[in-house]
Amino acid sequence: MLNKFQKFFYSKILKRKYYRTGHCLGCGKCCKKIYVKHYKGIIQDEKEFENLKHQHRFYTYLKVIDKDETGLVFECTNLDPETNRCKIHKTRPGICRRYPQEELFSMGGSLSEDCGYKMEPIIPFSEVFLTIQKKETNKKTNKKSWIRETFFKKK
Numbered sequence: 800m801l802n803k804f805q806k807f808f809y810s811k812i813l814k815r816k817y818y819r820t821g822h823c824l825g826c827g828k829c830c831k832k833i834y835v836k837h838y839k840g841i842i843q844d845e846k847e848f849e850n851l852k853h854q855h856r857f858y859t860y861l862k863v864i865d866k867d868e869t870g871l872v873f874e875c876t877n878l879d880p881e882t883n884r885c886k887i888h889k890t891r892p893g894i895c896r897r898y899p900q901e902e903l904f905s906m907g908g909s910l911s912e913d914c915g916y917k918m919e920p921i922i923p924f925s926e927v928f929l930t931i932q933k934k935e936t937n938k939k940t941n942k943k944s945w946i947r948e949t950f951f952k953k954k
């Protein structure tokens with residue numbers, strides 16, 4: 800659970816909606832089903848992807864294994880199929896070190912159910928609900944006092 804300062808820092812300064820908890824269990828699933836997003840959206844064809852390869856070394860590790868309703872599906876060639884471990888773990892790109900981040904959701908991805916990480920909302924739904932409830936109560940109270948003051952004013 801985040802303290803008040805952390806909540807403020809993540810949501811107001813970093814503009815994040817989620818924070819990461821848990822740890823990696825080393826199942827390798829996130830290296831086996833990858834979508835690639837660039838400024839035009841999620842990569843749909845291989846020609847488009849070839850152009851991206853010059854932009855970041857991470858792309859050079861990927862190979863196409865499928866295409867689904869979201870886009871091309873890649874697998875990383877650095878994943879050891881025997882052990883499910885990354886063969887370049889110490890020098891893996893930053894995107895792998897920071898995984899998972901909330902951008903994952905905007906890229907059409909999701910955490911696998913048995914991933915050791917969880918993405919928790921920084922402001923829990925119950926807190927958002929309470930704030931809305933408070934605002935509604937305040938609105939009603941203000942309306943009532945306005946009616947009282949306007950129509951039942953003592954002369």
Ligand code: SF4
Pocket residue numbers: 822823824825826827828829830898899911913914915916
């Ligand atoms: S899916 Fe989760 S637990 Fe599995 S390797 Fe990736 S980060 Fe680790």
Ligand code: SF4
Pocket residue numbers: 829830860875876877878879884885886887888891892895
């Ligand atoms: S470089 Fe390593 S951690 Fe990153 S996607 Fe490939 S296998 Fe996974």
